[in-house]
Amino acid sequence: MGNVIVAQSGGPTTAINASLAGVVRGAIESQKYDKVYGALHGISGVFAENFMDMSDFDDEKLKLLYQTPSSYLGSCRYKMPQPEEDPATYEKLFEIFKKYDVAAFFYNGGNDSMDTIAKLAAYGKKVDSPIRFAGVPKTIDNDLVSIDHTPGFGSAAKYIASSMLEIAHDTAVYKVPCVTIVEIMGRDAGWLTASACLARNGYNPTPSLIYLPELPFHRHQFIEDLKKELEVRNDVVVAVSEGIRDENGIYISAKSAVADKFGHAQLSGAGKTLENLVKNELHIKCRSVELNILQRCAAHIASAQDLKESEELGRQAVRFTEEGNTGFMSSLRRTSDAPYTYEFEMGNLAEIANAIKEVPREWINEAGNDVTQEMVDYLKPLIQGEVPVAYKDGLPAYLPVDHLFNA
Amino acid sequence: MGNVIVAQSGGPTTAINASLAGVVRGAIESQKYDKVYGALHGISGVFAENFMDMSDFDDEKLKLLYQTPSSYLGSCRYKMPQPEEDPATYEKLFEIFKKYDVAAFFYNGGNDSMDTIAKLAAYGKKVDSPIRFAGVPKTIDNDLVSIDHTPGFGSAAKYIASSMLEIAHDTAVYKVPCVTIVEIMGRDAGWLTASACLARNGYNPTPSLIYLPELPFHRHQFIEDLKKELEVRNDVVVAVSEGIRDENGIYISAKSAVADKFGHAQLSGAGKTLENLVKNELHIKCRSVELNILQRCAAHIASAQDLKESEELGRQAVRFTEEGNTGFMSSLRRTSDAPYTYEFEMGNLAEIANAIKEVPREWINEAGNDVTQEMVDYLKPLIQGEVPVAYKDGLPAYLPVDHLFNA
Numbered sequence: 001m002g003n004v005i006v007a008q009s010g011g012p013t014t015a016i017n018a019s020l021a022g023v024v025r026g027a028i029e030s031q032k033y034d035k036v037y038g039a040l041h042g043i044s045g046v047f048a049e050n051f052m053d054m055s056d057f058d059d060e061k062l063k064l065l066y067q068t069p070s071s072y073l074g075s076c077r078y079k080m081p082q083p084e085e086d087p088a089t090y091e092k093l094f095e096i097f098k099k100y101d102v103a104a105f106f107y108n109g110g111n112d113s114m115d116t117i118a119k120l121a122a123y124g125k126k127v128d129s130p131i132r133f134a135g136v137p138k139t140i141d142n143d144l145v146s147i148d149h150t151p152g153f154g155s156a157a158k159y160i161a162s163s164m165l166e167i168a169h170d171t172a173v174y175k176v177p178c179v180t181i182v183e184i185m186g187r188d189a190g191w192l193t194a195s196a197c198l199a200r201n202g203y204n205p206t207p208s209l210i211y212l213p214e215l216p217f218h219r220h221q222f223i224e225d226l227k228k229e230l231e232v233r234n235d236v237v238v239a240v241s242e243g244i245r246d247e248n249g250i251y252i253s254a255k256s257a258v259a260d261k262f263g264h265a266q267l268s269g270a271g272k273t274l275e276n277l278v279k280n281e282l283h284i285k286c287r288s289v290e291l292n293i294l295q296r297c298a299a300h301i302a303s304a305q306d307l308k309e310s311e312e313l314g315r316q317a318v319r320f321t322e323e324g325n326t327g328f329m330s331s332l333r334r335t336s337d338a339p340y341t342y343e344f345e346m347g348n349l350a351e352i353a354n355a356i357k358e359v360p361r362e363w364i365n366e367a368g369n370d371v372t373q374e375m376v377d378y379l380k381p382l383i384q385g386e387v388p389v390a391y392k393d394g395l396p397a398y399l400p401v402d403h404l405f406n407a
Numbered sequence: 408m409g410n411v412i413v414a415q416s417g418g419p420t421t422a423i424n425a426s427l428a429g430v431v432r433g434a435i436e437s438q439k440y441d442k443v444y445g446a447l448h449g450i451s452g453v454f455a456e457n458f459m460d461m462s463d464f465d466d467e468k469l470k471l472l473y474q475t476p477s478s479y480l481g482s483c484r485y486k487m488p489q490p491e492e493d494p495a496t497y498e499k500l501f502e503i504f505k506k507y508d509v510a511a512f513f514y515n516g517g518n519d520s521m522d523t524i525a526k527l528a529a530y531g532k533k534v535d536s537p538i539r540f541a542g543v544p545k546t547i548d549n550d551l552v553s554i555d556h557t558p559g560f561g562s563a564a565k566y567i568a569s570s571m572l573e574i575a576h577d578t579a580v581y582k583v584p585c586v587t588i589v590e591i592m593g594r595d596a597g598w599l600t601a602s603a604c605l606a607r608n609g610y611n612p613t614p615s616l617i618y619l620p621e622l623p624f625h626r627h628q629f630i631e632d633l634k635k636e637l638e639v640r641n642d643v644v645v646a647v648s649e650g651i652r653d654e655n656g657i658y659i660s661a662k663s664a665v666a667d668k669f670g671h672a673q674l675s676g677a678g679k680t681l682e683n684l685v686k687n688e689l690h691i692k693c694r695s696v697e698l699n700i701l702q703r704c705a706a707h708i709a710s711a712q713d714l715k716e717s718e719e720l721g722r723q724a725v726r727f728t729e730e731g732n733t734g735f736m737s738s739l740r741r742t743s744d745a746p747y748t749y750e751f752e753m754g755n756l757a758e759i760a761n762a763i764k765e766v767p768r769e770w771i772n773e774a775g776n777d778v779t780q781e782m783v784d785y786l787k788p789l790i791q792g793e794v795p796v797a798y799k800d801g802l803p804a805y806l807p808v809d810h811l812f813n814a
Contacts, residue, residue, distance in 0.1 A: 012580050041580075041582050044582075068576065069573055069576050070573075070576035070580055071580045074579070074581070158801055161801070161802055162707060165802055165805070166477075166707070166803075167700060167701070167704065169475065170419050170476065170477045170700050170703065172477070172808060172811040172812055173415075173419050173448075173477055173478045173481045173811060174448075174481070174484070175448050175483070198802070199802070201800065203808065203812070204812065233812060287700070289699045292696045292697070294574070294701075296577065297577040298573055299573060300708055303801065384800070384801045385801070391793050393608065393791070394565055394568070394605065394790035395568055395572055395606070395608055396569055396572065398572070400609070401579060404642075405579055405613075405642070
């Protein structure tokens with residue numbers, strides 16, 4: 001017996017708390033683990049010994065946590081140093097683990113978090129520690145390798161597809177030519193932008209054009225594509241990734257690009273830039289819409305399939321550690337598109353940590369302005385099902401996060 | 408007996424089709440009216456004799472129409488000339504009315520549409536026409552006079568409040584100081600921005616600050632307000648209207664302001680402008696989020712109260728014409744906040760057409776950076792209840808609008 005620490009890191013998602021609920025439920029039900037501590041604000045909450053005892057979370061609270069958006073335990077952007085460069089940091093952390101009788105540590109996050117788990121597991125092995133380290137994935141971007149798709153992606157995709165459908169209804173009302181550019185998240189991978197294709201539900205032909213960051217974006221070709229579409233209908237809706245780059249690899253939104261401390265470019269404005277381009281080149285009405293952070297937190301329209309898998313991945317992570325495993329990411333492998341089936345497995349952290357899974361070229365059409373049927377088949381199962389979110393006083397009823405507001 | 412024409416105009420909303428469903432249902436059930444024609448693309452569809460026979464819409468179809476966002480019949484931005492300046496236009500229209508044996512015309516729109524109804528009713532009276540003309544209001548902005556609140560506003564307010572709550576969960580996760588500016592629609596009236604206050608649900612203290620267009624926006628005071636809030640918590644969320652103006656009446660987003668043909672300024676960018684101001688003045692992380700057109704079309708999170716009232720206003724419009732009334736807007740008057748009760752009445756078009764209902768000064772706090780309890784009491788009933796939207800293949804199931812896409 002020993003205790004469990006769980007923490008969350010990186011940008012929050014709609015499904016990350018479903019994974020947290022899975023870890024907590026798995027640990028509470030486990031015969032091998034005793035208490036479950038939630039570290040507040042990621043690994044930095046472990047250093048600060050800032051723990052919330054989650055051992056007494058009952059079924060009702062776990063169900064509410066399951067459908068509450070964003071990171072219930074808070075997040076951080078702390079990057080672990082290399083153990084050989086800064087052994088003191090690791091020594092301190094393992095002392096804290098010892099003080100709290102920790103048998104397993106679960107880190108719920110994206111590839112920076114998986115890098116942390118890889119480092120901790122490697123250090124643990126070196127110092128012959130019995131502690132098990134497991135990663136539980138999350139990222140709306142779906143850009144982790146070693147997993148069919150990431151928890152949180154399906155809910156973001158459902159939000160994007162539903163929003164695109166509602167925007168299609170909204171923009172179709174006028175008879176004057178009009179272009180609407182919807183900017184969707186995803187710096188380096190086009191999965192989220194691609195999911196706009198799911199809005200085509202039989203009567204809705206939009207978005208007419210889809211541009212992913214995997215291919216160079218040619219401004220001239222874009223205007224030509226628009227002209228062609230405007231011959232077919234007045235109302236042209238376009239989905240573009242925030243991360244589209246020109247032939248020279250320069251972001252279309254280059255003026256506002258600033259790098260964060262992990263070296264990721266912080267972007268905004270591809271849509272606005274293209275809006276101005278369209279107005280200047282075509283002299284027609286053009287509007288840009290940035291879906292922004294609601295893509296990752298609009299839990300009232302979460303994908304039931306996504307939340308279910310996200311919780312399962314948390315519980316599976318606990319089970320894999322119970323079997324003695326360490327240094328892995330809880331993962332799933334798709335075994336069929338239709339009917340949609342999948343199996344759990346352990347992902348290889350060495351593969352995952354700093355790699356990015358891009359959209360394969362063959363899932364983008366030849367012209368580079370749409371996706372193929374393979375993409376539709378891949379995406380469709382991930383947005384299925386709705387979560388029966390309760391409402392209180394007209395608002396979605398989520399698990400209160402007072403502890404974050406008063407921090 | 409005679410037929411009915413109904414049309415929709417102006418910017419679409421989540422609830423405008425509920426009003427359309429109300430008119431159609433009312434006309435179908437009426438003993439006084441025969442066929443119901445929907446004119447496509449507003450009054451211009453009447454000129455073009457572009458009608459959809461809606462007489463055979465059954466209960467199932469009307470229920471689906473009720474919860475479908477945007478203008479099912481399409482919209483237009485056609486402004487009727489003054490009858491004395493252009494009598495030929497009126498003569499042509501009334502010939503078409505005669506050709507289709509029209510007994511009543513219903514126009515579902517904002518104040519430009521009410522202006523059209525006022526002109527048609529006046530002309531009708533002048534030429535001794537028996538045709539009845541009625542306006543059925545809609546606008547997310549809630550800026551019409553002669554009605555307690557406008558159909559469509561409650562759903563937009565619910566979307567805004569729910570999105571603000573989800574943004575609050577999202578932005579609360581980090582421990583570093585951070586300002587999030589949420590830009591909300593509303594050129595001249597702050598009702599939509601004010602509704603962000605409803606996100607404060609007991610545990611969520613945000614938005615910390617709310618700025619409406621009714622008061623001048625002082626950049627220096629804004630920075631001082633932020634500094635004070637940042638002493639209380641790291642994560643400050645601010646709601647601002649797109650229409651905020653400085654001490655000289657210049658839009659904060661002045662660089663991108665362009666007037667449309669009704670003389671309304673087309674704005675965007677107040678949030679982005681303030682984001683840059685905060686970064687420059689406070690040197691901390693700042694993000695702006697523009698809620699954009701989803702405020703008026705995210706029907707999957709419509710207010711049940713709003714849709715119910717919107718349909719009732721459509722049906723009431725039909726009833727009022729059955730009683731021989733013409734030249735009015737279907738309206739409602741609140742009789743109590745808690746319990747919330749209201750009565751239907753006929754609004755005076757002369758008052759409505761070109762007036763704007765602003766937020767009263769006493770519903771804004773003294774410092775001008777928040778709203779008062781009176782505003783909360785006024786807004787709260789309007790976002791209550793959820794609409795059981797069905798889903799198909801992971802997307803909200805709306806009434807197909809093929810006729811708009813192929814136009």
